[in-house]
Amino acid sequence: MKRVFIAETVKHLDKKVRVCGWVNSRRDHGGIVFLDLRDMTGVIQVVCKPESIKDVKDEYVLAIEGTIGKRPPKMINKELVTGEIELKADKIELLAESDAVPFDLRDLKLKLPTLLDYRPLTLRGEKVKAIFKVTEQVINSFRKTMKELGFTEFQAPSIVPVATEGGAEVFHIDYFDYDAYLAQSPQLYKQIMVGVFERAFTIAHAYRAEPSVTTRHLTEYISLDAEMGFISSWEELLDTCQTIVYNIISDVSQECVQECKLFGVNLHKPNNPIPRLKMRDAQEIILEMTGRDNRKEADLEPDDEKEICKWAEEKHNSEFVFITHYPTSKRPFYTFPDPENPEYTLSFDLLYKGLEIVTGGQRINDYKQLQKNIVKWGNDIKNFTFYLQAFKYGMPPEGGFALGSERIVKQMLNLESIKEASIFPRDMTRIDQRLANLQPKRAKSKDKKKK
């Protein structure tokens, strides 16, 4: 008998069907047992005789044949697609057993260590699963907007020959008889691709050897990277970025209704422009609001980011705010200096509910100026000859930005830690399992490659 998906069973009233899935829960009522059976499309209530499912408990995998009937009126559940029907089981086939589940998967408040230690199991929980349905939608939405704007998708490599954005937070790879590194971002490649497709984007994995465990950092994360040539001004980048982010809000609100509901989140695409503020002006505002004088600092602290978002919310009714014109000294070698004041750059961050979710800016496209900056930033120019070809042979004015996928989802669903928004999160203590449990700590003396 051919399997029917659970969501489709409503079309089979009074008919025989075969459904397959996992036992979500079991309720024994004397001579009768109710199972909730779950497949990828939904959950159905199954009525069974106790003797037919003796040892069956949560997460057992079953194929059940039986007849779809109406539920008694007082058992109707309006919340469920299948809430007015139930399956009367005739034949139950055991496809796989399960050990006793060590906690209730329907518990919506599992602690982070439990969520991660038991990831293959906790991912099955409705609320955890919802996070990755939203993630899928965020990435889809980004891709959709990019294609609408004429961007071409390419696959940026992860193995790179040099640590391009600073040596400290990079992972080293033994590459045959040579050294290689994990890409800290697809930056140089997406710039090269401007020379090829003019507008290019990539969904890339980025790697940072973050030596601390925070609620904002992962060692491997998903970077939604875009780069465009022939920009009329650097503010075109902010406009494009706003379009992407607003579309994400709109698409998630439409495609993930049930998922947002689980998190008590009510998303609306804003219809006002995102406020834009120079970093130095943001610091003035923070001084005014809090008395905290950070006007000499070269960057915003996490507390500043929260504060200025509070301001944007209050003054502009916006959960988003662009901070622009970061100091040249704090930005990478390729950042375009502001012609009006070269101590600052035509760069920006986008903050969302207190957290940076995008960073971007115009890039230096002049070959000679770029060469000078590479050296000025302390790099060996020899390591950049490949990248520099893109500029040697004609590069238009260009810029771009990168969105952190996990950060967007964290903020959107009001998650406490970014690790909840990463399907298999990695940090300095964990790769799936806790590293300390898995392998001995290496002797420091062997650790010759870290500088």
Add this chain to the structure above:
Amino acid sequence: MKRVFIAETVKHLDKKVRVCGWVNSRRDHGGIVFLDLRDMTGVIQVVCKPESIKDVKDEYVLAIEGTIGKRPPKMINKELVTGEIELKADKIELLAESDAVPFDLRDLKLKLPTLLDYRPLTLRGEKVKAIFKVTEQVINSFRKTMKELGFTEFQAPSIVPVATEGGAEVFHIDYFDYDAYLAQSPQLYKQIMVGVFERAFTIAHAYRAEPSVTTRHLTEYISLDAEMGFISSWEELLDTCQTIVYNIISDVSQECVQECKLFGVNLHKPNNPIPRLKMRDAQEIILEMTGRDNRKEADLEPDDEKEICKWAEEKHNSEFVFITHYPTSKRPFYTFPDPENPEYTLSFDLLYKGLEIVTGGQRINDYKQLQKNIVKWGNDIKNFTFYLQAFKYGMPPEGGFALGSERIVKQMLNLESIKEASIFPRDMTRIDQRLANLQPKRAKSKDKKKK
């Protein structure tokens, strides 16, 4: 003045426009110069006065304002969208210069070392660029079919704690004070995701420390990975795989007409099923065809793959052939043994024009059997406790497969080397630049981690 994309200029006959792009070529005819200007949408012929573009040569980046007019009848080029018009330049703005290009980008027969040494430049060539438009379409098509079949996309991690598919061909990472590796495939993660979404797929980067330079291998490649639960039989996997591959042929033939033409490729979605052949039967056929007796071999050699594809072409009019039932000893620990003969597995490869492009099969979903096999294959079970949770807590019958994106494109466009199908190919001698040029070879004695 707002920029107009070149493909749109045909709508502006006798009007003033501003276009931006790269100089594709320059032809001096006495008192007049013709430029072909290229942007992401097309190429347009520009008529200029020599004094206005003195030093301008190939790959210079220009913004040109002028009037769109009709070409003289004998200069019409039917091959081009803009072939009936030209732009009479009034004002030429130099956006970026270019060094002299060291070879003709329109040369369709550039040799592989040139193609790769000058990648940021050669990617701009029409024919090279076409390869990555086709790649984008192959991946789009895979994603589209997957979503139509109810699969959920997830992001598999690349940093992994153990070398799961054999220790020799894995890259080692210094992970803080611990050891980690680059994922040889997203295999274990997609299996875990069957417990979560039932049907899951990922576009993953996979890493193989291939110690040889061939036309078939890359150290980093794009793996289109799918896994599905509740399969009715392992042959459902082959059916699904055929649907994907046929849709790819169909989508590329429709969406990449111009690109296929450049390679002289005429794609048609086949309407016959792909022939299916046990490995041992394939060896018998090869013996019959060639006299080569490989019937004791545990795998097909590259020459065998070519031979059996010739057979499929001749006997079944198919460029594809499924080879099934590979020996248990040659497949990974998770492969499902054939109940009829456990020395063989319910596994398969898909060959396309002589090359393996897909590998897949049913997996062991029984927790106890899987534990036994992990040990039997010589692994430390402690390293697999995370993965095993997916099976400890109920896993349905399941299986899946992985398509090598670059291999599909290579075969589809009849490229000589897989490196042509990788946008930034990596092998043991090259990461963008040739490693020997970039850094000294490490002393062998330091190379302690390779076994």
